[in-house]
Amino acid sequence: MKKLNTLTAKLISMGVIVGLLLIGNMMIGSKLKDREETRDEACHSISKAAGGRFSMDGLYVVVPYDYNEIYYDDGIKKTKKSTANIYFNPDKVNVDSVISTEIRQLGIYTSPVFTGTLSVNADFNLETLKKDVDKSYHPEKAYFLLKIGDVSLQSHPEFMINGKKCDTYLYNDGIASKTYYTEGKFHLETELKIRGAEKFKVFVNAQDMTLNVKSDWTSPGFTGFDFLPSKKNIDENGFAATWNIPFASADSYHCIGFELIESVDVYKKLYRAINYGFLFIIVPFITLFLFEMFAGMQLHSVQYLLSGAASVIFFLLLLALSEHVDFGTSYMISGAASGILVSLYIASISRRIKIGLSMSGVFIALYSYLFVSLSSEDYALLIGSVFAFVVIAVLMFFTRKDNLGRMKKNTLTEEEDIESSTC
Known part of the structure; x- marks a missing residue:
């Protein structure tokens, strides 16, 4: 029963953190709307003159x-x-x-x-x-x-x-x-x-x-x-x-x-990017959760929160930079900054370079997917559907041998070790 309670508490805390990060993502969307309105007012003034x-x-x-x-x-x-x-x-x-x-x-x-x-x-x-x-x-x-x-x-x-x-x-x-x-x-x-x-x-x-x-x-x-x-x-x-x-x-x-028509409407691309905010929160969380299952890592809720926040900040950086440099350059800088920050953070926590590199690979795949989707508006739904299918398939592959049960067992063993050492 204690094993179940530990896993349930972990999932509940992760759900709460995801909800908080989605609220942050919505706030960035609101800021994007304000900046677009400011742009429209400036363009209207130019047009009127x-x-x-x-x-x-x-x-x-x-x-x-x-x-x-x-x-x-x-x-x-x-x-x-x-x-x-x-x-x-x-x-x-x-x-x-x-x-x-x-x-x-x-x-x-x-x-x-x-x-x-x-x-x-x-x-x-x-x-x-x-x-x-x-x-x-x-x-x-x-x-x-x-x-x-x-x-x-x-x-x-x-x-x-x-x-x-x-x-x-x-x-x-x-x-x-x-x-x-x-x-x-x-x-x-x-x-x-x-x-x-x-x-x-x-x-x-x-x-x-x-x-x-x-x-x-x-x-x-x-x-x-x-x-x-x-x-x-x-x-x-x-x-x-x-x-x-x-x-x-x-x-x-x-x-x-x-x-x-201006060939690149940055704000349209930014709106479409923010619509994928949920993936940028949930996919890194799933990856970290799998690391806990297989790599013996133990992450605190605060560490999940900070890792997710770095992923959300990507959109704010993208918005700020896109108003000054072209979208492609802004995307590369923002993606590299957020991906490297989280990867170094996870490598530092786990003290394993391989885990940090694996996290980098996840972000490279995630940011590459989003960039291709933003560049191919007509095929965005198809690309998104394939990506979602691949994510589910990967999860099913890694959890095909009752790995959740193994995680519970590992958690219980660590707790028993702590209790025995205390006694």
Whole structure:
């Protein structure tokens, strides 16, 4: 009975220690969330200073018109003359853009921003004005409207309308210019010097839309938009992409473009690493427990706690270093520091170099597994399942001959020796 009580107490104490270490791991996860929010605030400040997300929200010809509005006054039907605007979408739009990027820094955080040119060619047809008898149009008051934020522009743009240069002015939510209406068809050309950050987006409001983009950014993201590029090419010098959208519905809000994605999102990898915190606590504990079974070691609960704490500190070191150096280097330094610390500690306790080296081998396997899993996001579940299977298989192998019973016997013998020596 005494043997059983000793083993039970050992397992209970180990369970309590594992629970405490998991709480510590959760606290590191909370710190990670705080650091990510700080990073996001810094990136938002950089983005805002660079003009924010670039968006060209459409190109229109706006024509004022008069109509008779019907209303009721004390039940009597009346009419009054009212004025409104009708927005004509272009038949065809072609946009060519060349984008250059640079990295801006705020404190220890960095974020990409971009500048470039936007060449726009658009064709309009206002012949339908002649067919509507219910409205009195005023084409002489018509104007072009390019919906774009003024903070996205780096210079005052000019419109070429049917070959005639026209000055532009800020108007409501964009840049406007008079049409100098002479006939039902218009051709507009303009070149904009733009700036922005995070995203580049163009609203599709033409029956035939083409967008060509060239940039030096090497990791663009095309998802999150309504249409993927018809053609794209990405290499170490940047990317080129083309969107061809025929027969797009002008009544629906469709947009095309790209996002500046940073090739290595450190915080995503750190979140995934912390999710494996349980393994980094339980596997070293199992290893130490096996050493007690086979190597005749006797470890105190405090020694289990300190060994586990060193494994948890690995994640804190990884978080701190990853904000200053690349993830791979941070991982190697953090893993080496934690693994060597625990291995030397166990070697010192047991006074056996072989046990310390065995512990090093366990940490090398553990850290190698995690690094491969973090580098292979698509295969993380498969790798994790295989690793868990191998751990269980190893445990079953070492305990296949009633080794737990042998541990109880060894423990009892040592206690009897202590009692006899005391007597």
